[in-house]
Amino acid sequence: MPTLRSNLPPTSALGIARRAQWRSLGIATADLTKPKVAIVNTSSELAACYAHLDDIADALKGHLRELGVLPFEIRTTAPSDFVTSAGRAGRYILPSRDLIVNDIEAAVEGAKLDAMICLSSCDKTTPAHLMAAGRLNIPTVVVACGYQHSGLAEGREADVEEVFLLAAMAAVTGEPTDDLEELADDAILGPGVCAGLATANSMHIVAEALGMAVTGSAPVRANSERMWQSVRRSAEALVGLIERDLRPREIITDASVRNAVRAMLAVGGSINTIKHLQAIAVESGLDIDVWEEFRTLGRSTPLLASVRPNGPWLTEQFEDAGGGATVLRELLPLLDGSSLTVEGSTLAHSLAAARPADGEIIRTVEDPFGTDPAIAVLRGSLAPSGAVAKRPVPDSGPRRFTGPARIFTSREDAIAAISDGRLRPGDVAVIRGIGVSGAPGMGLTSAFIFALHARGLAHSVALVTDGQFSGLVNQGMTVGEVSPEAATAGAPLGLVQDDDLIDIDLADGRLDLLVDPAELAARPPYVPLPDRDSGGGMLDQYEQLVQPLGCGAVLCARPNGPCQPAAEVAASTPEHTEHA
Incomplete structure (x- = not known):
């Protein structure tokens, strides 16, 4: 175990003060010298995206204590594109990403914690967590906390994205909106991010492609058994990172950023991933032009998925076909398989267990949906x-x-x-x-x-x-x-x-x-x-x-x-x- 920066001299002014604080919280004396991990929680009651994160944080605390580390839950702002876009024409949305990064820095760097595990949910949380990882450069794992069960998945008429589109169009055409409220009531049937392959699910796949999330964790149904397995695997991966002192800037490299660019091109991900990946690269000290990488790699990256809103397939079907891990497996000849992951192995090694493409929902490189960049x-x-x-x-x-x-x-x-x-x-x-x-x-x-x-x-x-x-x-x-x-x-x-x-x-x-x-x-x-x-x-x-x-x-x-x-x-x- 490397030297822990959180272990201040025990009788120094700051060391004795934090002992007093932590002992008053019921923390045992024997735990005070253990690695101290921030559980970064963006919980909020404003949106379904975050409704289950407190439960995940509680489960992580138990896993991490069992693994011999001391967890501390910290909170940040929690923006939702569908809720916190009401004020000032939605202009709080992008700035909230960087506010989250600063929230994390103030809490984690201020307390000199040793590592962090980040509960990523709605659009801006995943890039913010990855940016903070690159900036602070302490052992970090990103946990994709899953997408919501939607009305479409139940054979009903709409999910939240469809309702939003219908309402926006009705505002222009003046067509009756009598059924919109009924559709909205059926659109979201559980916690998690929007079910389509928009920014949230795209960024969850980006985290996996970068090597900053455990393999096979995105996309994932919120509160499913697979999600809870990923939560436990993420806790285990974080402890391994602490023991090896493996840090984000050894994982987030030019090569892994290019891997993430390929992944987004292959699934037709959200355009917002470009500026987010560029911000992650900057915060990680990289000198790479992500815009130019999308421009050049787009000409040689086949389209392997056609998931809503790009095509007919639901995210549930995409997940069941293997999801991000299968896409990365198929892309491996075009990727840098030697890039490291939070699991302590190379990307190529981590993808060995991923299922092959089914040829229908996820295509092979030899038989893609198309070759024009999405x-x-x-x-x-x-x-x-x-x-x-x-x-x-x-x-x-x-x-x-x-x-x-x-x-x-x-x-x-x-x-x-x-x-x-x-x-x-x-x-x-x-x-x-x-x-x-x-x-x-x-x-x-x-x-x-x-x-x-x-x-x-x-x-x-x-x-x-x-x-x-x-x-x-x-x-x-x-x-x-x-x-x-x-x-x-x-x-x-x-x-x-x-x-x-x-x-x-x-x-x-x-x-x-x-x-x-x-x-x-x-x-x-x-x-x-x-x-x-x-x-x-x-x-x-x-x-x-x-x-x-x-x-x-x-x-x-x-x-x-x-x-x-x-x-x-x-x-x-x-x-x-x-x-x-």
């Missing part, structure tokens, strides 16, 4: 630092769209333009000024995309935005997270005017503004709206600290690593060129 990273004169588009599996839609820009400064104004005729077939709606610093916090545009669907315009009107959209979105020509965002000085997106031609080319991976560079240079700079409602609190702080998406939107610059202060990023962006 997650397309674009670059070009309108997005020198990148942008992202999500496509269905398999993708039979158009690969190119060229049309005149129609500029909007809010999602609501763009939705109104659908009804009042300002947006017409052939147009490119540009919703700008809602990026990580421009919003601040990154605005959501999903409702606009659903409105296009409701009006039958999903394939005749394109979207380009520096905001984000849900992992549910995968149809139409929708391009999000354009970087540099409009609020960055000199960003091309901030210089676009109505009627400028925009060219979106998925096949070539390009997003271009077809305007003469000299004309662009003569245009006045972008000026953000003066009446943004940021509340004067957390979001204002976020605006001052957040770094560009190319840095994963982390909250501090890395001058000696892959990330520079935002001003330097703006100064180093390529010149805007016309792409015919």
Whole structure:
């Protein structure tokens, strides 16, 4: 057992004070010198995602005590995309990821605990836990706490994602909503994250592909026997990490990040995994451009799964067919199998017991669903630092769209333009000024995309935005997270005017503004709206600290690593060129 940093000199001021605190809590004297482990719990009564985490924390305490370590449960904020997106147009959602990281640092680093085991649930918790692991670099295991039992799995009409989509479309069409409440009451039948392969389940698979979760643990039904087995295996893995002093930065490497990128491309995961993986890499001290990895590896990564919302299969069927572990097993010839995992073995060794693909729900590399990337990273004169588009599996839609820009400064104004005729077939709606610093916090545009669907315009009107959209979105020509965002000085997106031609080319991976560079240079700079409602609190702080998406939107610059202060990023962006 390595020297434990938690064991302060027993009669020092701090050592004697914590003895007094812990003995008063009923901790035995013999336990005071054991490894001290944080159980990071994002429990909350606000959403079903977290409803079962207290039970998991209690079980882990028992497992860890049996294994000879001393557990301490700590709490963090617990955002839910469907609940805590109500305030300020959903702009608390992304910043809450970094708030969780700071919560963990304050508790774990402040107390000098020796290790942590993180209960990962809704969308932002898994990336936050992995970011904290990379930042603190103490032995860490991520536990995927499972997805909810949905109405669709019971043969009913909807899950929560379907209800959300139907409600958003009804708000535009004015169609009767009499049955929506009944559908909502049947949509969620148990605790856990949304049942589809959106951001939460995607990030659980990312954790496994990185080697930071036990093999075969994602996706998993919440409160199932498999989940409880993974909880116990995770406790055992953590103790092994402590004994070997194996730390996250030995597991989260350039190679393991590429493995995770391949996994997301192979399952058509959420586009949000790009910025989260970039943030994890930055916090782990890596100099890797995750956006470019998605861009290049997408051309050689086959699509092996077609799970809702990408295709017809339920996540339950995907899990029963082998889930993430089977996908990784099939991808192994394209992965770095020598990457380490929290179980103390290589990825290749850990995957040896995974079941082979069934050829129907999970395909083989030789017989995939398709070879076009479901997650397309674009670059070009309108997005020198990148942008992202999500496509269905398999993708039979158009690969190119060229049309005149129609500029909007809010999602609501763009939705109104659908009804009042300002947006017409052939147009490119540009919703700008809602990026990580421009919003601040990154605005959501999903409702606009659903409105296009409701009006039958999903394939005749394109979207380009520096905001984000849900992992549910995968149809139409929708391009999000354009970087540099409009609020960055000199960003091309901030210089676009109505009627400028925009060219979106998925096949070539390009997003271009077809305007003469000299004309662009003569245009006045972008000026953000003066009446943004940021509340004067957390979001204002976020605006001052957040770094560009190319840095994963982390909250501090890395001058000696892959990330520079935002001003330097703006100064180093390529010149805007016309792409015919």
